[in-house]
Amino acid sequence: MAAVPLTSYPGSESWPSLSPDGTQVAFAWDGEKQDNWDIYVKQIGVEPPYRLTNDPAMDYSPAWSPDGRLIAFLRELTPSKSAIMLIPQRGGSERILAEVNGSVQGSRFLGRYLSWTPDSKWLVGPTSTTGQRGDGLRLYSTDTGEQRPLTKPPSEEVGDTAPAVSPDGRTLVFSRVSPDFYNVTLWLLHLGEGYQPLGKEEKIQTGNVTNLDAAWLPDASEFVFGSGTGTNFALWRIALSKGAIAKRINLDASNASAPTISRHVSFGWSRSNSHYRPSRISDTRSEGTEPHGRNPASSRLGFGSTVSAPRLATYNHLKCKLTVVNRRGC
Numbered sequence: 355m356a357a358v359p360l361t362s363y364p365g366s367e368s369w370p371s372l373s374p375d376g377t378q379v380a381f382a383w384d385g386e387k388q389d390n391w392d393i394y395v396k397q398i399g400v401e402p403p404y405r406l407t408n409d410p411a412m413d414y415s416p417a418w419s420p421d422g423r424l425i426a427f428l429r430e431l432t433p434s435k436s437a438i439m440l441i442p443q444r445g446g447s448e449r450i451l452a453e454v455n456g457s458v459q460g461s462r463f464l465g466r467y468l469s470w471t472p473d474s475k476w477l478v479g480p481t482s483t484t485g486q487r488g489d490g491l492r493l494y495s496t497d498t499g500e501q502r503p504l505t506k507p508p509s510e511e512v513g514d515t516a517p518a519v520s521p522d523g524r525t526l527v528f529s530r531v532s533p534d535f536y537n538v539t540l541w542l543l544h545l546g547e548g549y550q551p552l553g554k555e556e557k558i559q560t561g562n563v564t565n566l567d568a569a570w571l572p573d574a575s576e577f578v579f580g581s582g583t584g585t586n587f588a589l590w591r592i593a594l595s596k597g598a599i600a601k602r603i604n605l606d607a608s609n610a611s612a613p614t615i616s617r618h619v620s621f622g623w624s625r626s627n628s629h630y631r632p633s634r635i636s637d638t639r640s641e642g643t644e645p646h647g648r649n650p651a652s653s654r655l656g657f658g659s660t661v662s663a664p665r666l667a668t669y670n671h672l673k674c675k676l677t678v679v680n681r682r683g684c
Contacts, residue, residue: 361396361403364388369415369466369612373422373443376616380406380416380425380443393427395443406445412457417468417477418443420521424496426468426477430457438468438479438494452494452501454480465516465529465566466612471549478504478517478526489513491528493549504551505543514541518568518577523549525594527558527568527577540565540579542594560590560600569613578603580611587611 360379361367365388370381376398383394383403391412396403407413412430419426422443429437431453438451469478477494481503490505491514505514507530516529526543540558543551558565562581570577576593581600587609592600 360398363403367394370614371416371418371425372614372616373418374420374616375422379614380418382414382416382427393425393441395425404445406441406443407448413439415467417466417470419470419474420472421474423474426451426470426479428467433457438477440496451477451496451499452479456480467515467517469517469519469526471519472521472523476549478519480515481513491515491517491526504549505541505555516567518570519545519549520570520574520577520594521572522574525574527570527579529566529568536563538564538566540568558592560592562590562600567612569615571615578613578615580613582609582611589613 361381361383363383364386365384367381367383370379372379378395378397380393380395382391384391390410391414392408393406393413393416394403395406406416406425407427407429409429414428414430416425416427418424424440425443427439427441429439431437434457435453435455436457437453439448440451441448467480470476471478471493475496477496478491479494481489481492489512490503490507493500493502493504495501504526505528507514510533512531512533512535514528514530518527520526524545526545528541528543529538530541531538540560541555542558543555544553546552560579560581563583564587565579565581568577568579574594576591576598578589578591580587581590582588589603589605589610590600591603592598
């Protein structure tokens with residue numbers, strides 16, 4: 355699979371989130387002078403990016419709502435407190451949805467922090483970003499501000515992060531962080547009416563040590579995630595079915611992680627040296643047999659395709675840049 359850089363700006367870009375139609379990507383960038391993290395929106399194939407936020411505080415981890423209207427993100431208010439923020443996707447008045455303890459600069463948590471429900475009425479986010487023991491995930495109503503607990507990590511674990519709600523709203527996949535911050539496992543939680551938890555949390559076997567940032571395919575049958583050991587990351591995919599085996603996606607970029615998927619295009623990050631870059635990816639055949647009897651030749655990620663196929667963006671774990679992928683047949 356060929357990876358094509360989406361950004362090549364000075365400094366670092368991180369936390370990509372595609373618009374629902376796959377034509378734009380929101381991300382955090384520390385700016386041309388690398389002096390402040392803000393949220394930017396880039397129309398794919400168009401320069402320069404639009405600066406969505408302009409606050410002296412650190413803004414990070416944007417998440418585009420499924421209805422395309424809002425972008426949620428986190429803002430560091432103080433060294434001990436962050437806010438979950440909402441802003442219209444074209445800019446305008448911001449509002450604070452909730453405040454959580456901790457800040458990303460003092461946190462050892464990994465991955466994305468926010469995920470929308472498919473009706474765009476709730477956000478799944480952190481209880482805290484401090485990395486203290488037992489921090490679970492919580493539902494936040496964007497209409498009323500109501501908060502409901504979702505996950506309950508054991509007290510011996512650091513906590514849960516990187517939530518991903520399936521497009522049908524029936525499943526939450528997330529990462530659970532161990533005290534060494536190295537063993538990070540994937541878990542799933544089935545959701546019922548009103549996104550109420552159903553049954554017990556279930557561990558997903560991947561065969562790798564560190565697993566983060568699940569991104570669902572549009573039909574909710576499987577998801578892509580970043581997985582590896584230490585800094586040696588790659589993109590993997592796994593079906594939701596019982597006993598499914600994770601398969602590595604062949605990608606001509608090293609250390610790809612943090613995929614984000616829309617109905618039309620996919621993105622991801624890859625890393626080399628000390629910077630992250632987003633890239634565009636084409637021809638996304640994974641190792642082994644394609645699931646569901648899919649023809650590998652028709653499984654392709656290409657930039658700017660007019661075919662109604664999911665787009666995926668990834669994060670280069672070492673280059674701090676973004677990559678874009680367009681996949682047919684998903």
